[in-house]
Amino acid sequence: AGGGTYDTLNASGTVSGKWQNSWYSIGASHINTQGFNARQPIPGLFGFSQPDKDGYYNTAVNARVGHKFDNNAEIEASFMRSEGKTDYDGTLQDKTKFINQVASLSGSMDILDNWRSTLRLGQSFDDNEQFAPDDSFSSNFHTQRWNATWLNELHINDNHQFILGSDYRLDEVSSSDLDTFNPGFDSYKEKSRYDVGIFGELHSRLWDKHFINASLRWDENEAFGDYVTGNFGWRYNSDIGISLFANFGNAFKSPTFNQLYFPIFGNPNLKPEESTSFEVGLAGDHKWLQWEVRAYHTNIDNLIVFLPPSFNAINVDKSQIDGIEAELGTQIMGWNAKLNANILSPRNRTDDIRLERRADKILSFDLSRSFGQFDLGAYVLAQGNRHEYDRDFITNQITRTQIIPGFVTVDLRTAYHFNKNWMLSAKLNNLFDKQYQTVNTYNTADRNFFISIHYNN
Structure with a gap:
């Protein structure tokens, strides 16, 4: 159970056990937050201004029960249900x-x-x-x-x-x-x-x-x-802790009912997405150092996107995503560190532009250590800029390119273990209160914190 910024409260619990060859698990959770203003005011024909808090709540229950017979046969049933409400800004x-x-x-x-x-x-x-x-x-x-x-x-x-x-x-x-x-x-x-x-x-x-x-x-x-x-x-x-790997595959994804028939925004003429991907890489495991580097290439036919100003679902005939990703993990003097970097080129080949709302550079770094009963950790996330395009409502031709700036955020976390059963944890997100967006006009959370207490028997 815990709480924090934006009048956020959450609680969850699970009871599980085993009796002879049978097992069970029953759980429930609830989260409620007043949230923050989700979107900036928009002028114009389809504009609006709703400077309110956009909250969210969710109450959920789950259960699982199973039995193993003497002949090694098993049977299991499970159930999950959640109910809630989401507020957002819309006309x-x-x-x-x-x-x-x-x-x-x-x-x-x-x-x-x-x-x-x-x-x-x-x-x-x-x-x-x-x-x-x-x-x-x-x-x-x-x-x-x-x-x-x-x-x-x-x-x-x-x-x-x-x-x-x-x-x-x-x-x-x-x-x-x-x-x-x-x-x-x-x-x-x-x-x-x-x-x-x-x-x-x-x-x-x-x-x-x-x-x-x-x-x-x-x-x-x-x-x-x-x-x-x-x-x-x-x-x-290999015998020296280095691995080589390669993967090749293809896939398809059919449009959802909402993408096809949702009022105003749906498009009954949508085609399924089809993709072909190839990946090759190297990995190493050297006791105190683990690393991996991979290069990937993906071609997508009929990528489904929603484009302003009409926000109708359409197919992008030809898209391509190329990239190089690297991971590095190490343990030095009790510290656990993990670095991940991804440099990619997401292209709309039909219009010869970058795919909308996709960063071309992503870097993350996680550092953690335990000091007896204390755990400390920090997480840094950096992402490059994104592109969005204003289009003519009738012709759908691009009239302006908008660049959404990149950002860097820092999160801190700590925990104190009273004993093997009880733990108190705290998180401070967006330490430097960075104001940024990943979608044009849509706000993200300011500096915020959460404190929670945990019991595990």
């Missing part, structure tokens, strides 16, 4: 009440000594009610998903494991849109769609030091047809 709507729920049931058993089969069934739904600034009801969006997965794990020997499975997913959506032009209009032209997939994975160790991971998947999507995707990865671990 037609400025708050959302939500209910999210997930329930699942799974069972597994050994078919043979080296073959274990698992069946999982699940259902989830999201219910969102949108409200206008005067608190009048505006619209409701309800999405529901049913899914089933059959998984088979085959241990051929210590060096080779094979996974074969199939899954089924059914998505359903409904809405009640009470906008001015279409009162009571049900805005979704398609109410459901299914996706059936068959997949296989191979994990192998060859010649002692070579490791192979390969996967292949076929999907039949009711709305968008058949897709075949896969991934192949190789890693070599």
Whole structure:
């Protein structure tokens, strides 16, 4: 339990245990914050000014229970539900009440000594009610998903494991849109769609030091047809603590119902995103020093984005992201340090511009140490600038490039362990009260702190 800046209060607890071959876990949590003003005033035709605090609250419960039988078969059921409200700044709507729920049931058993089969069934739904600034009801969006997965794990020997499975997913959506032009209009032209997939994975160790991971998947999507995707990865671990690795894969992502049919902003002509990625790198582990360097290249066809001023969902025909990422971790005189750097080039190749709202340089550094019962830590994050583009409302042509400046923030943390059960912790975020944005006109948190007490039996 704890609290801090912006009148933030949170509490959570979990009770878990085991009795013979059965286990259980029950938990609950609540967070409430008054928040801060989410967005700066916007002039013009689609402008607004709402200099208020945009708060958030969420109450959640979860439970899990399972049993293992004498023949090594297992059964488990789980449940999670959260309810809350999010305030934001908007012209037609400025708050959302939500209910999210997930329930699942799974069972597994050994078919043979080296073959274990698992069946999982699940259902989830999201219910969102949108409200206008005067608190009048505006619209409701309800999405529901049913899914089933059959998984088979085959241990051929210590060096080779094979996974074969199939899954089924059914998505359903409904809405009640009470906008001015279409009162009571049900805005979704398609109410459901299914996706059936068959997949296989191979994990192998060859010649002692070579490791192979390969996967292949076929999907039949009711709305968008058949897709075949896969991934192949190789890693070599040398005797001197240095590893070489490479990965290649492709993927696809279908548009969501909201992206297709959401009133005003949806686009029923959207195509699925398709991508191809390649990565190669080196890694080292030398007791007190761990490091990794990788270079990556990704091509994306039909990237889905929302572009101002209309904010309709559209496809970017050709996008490309190239980058180099490095990680360095070390332990010196009791201090644990980790440095991560990422230099990338996210390009919209269709318009020959940088992809919107994506930083081209990211650097982070984490430092921590324990002094007996005290823990101390610091985290530094630096990100380069981002680009946004003003566009003509009719032609969608770029009229101006806006550069969102980069920033550096520093966070501090500490904890005191009274004993093995009780701990008091504190965080001070944005130490130097940096004023910055990652999306144009959207504010981020000022300097803020949180204190909490923890009990673990």
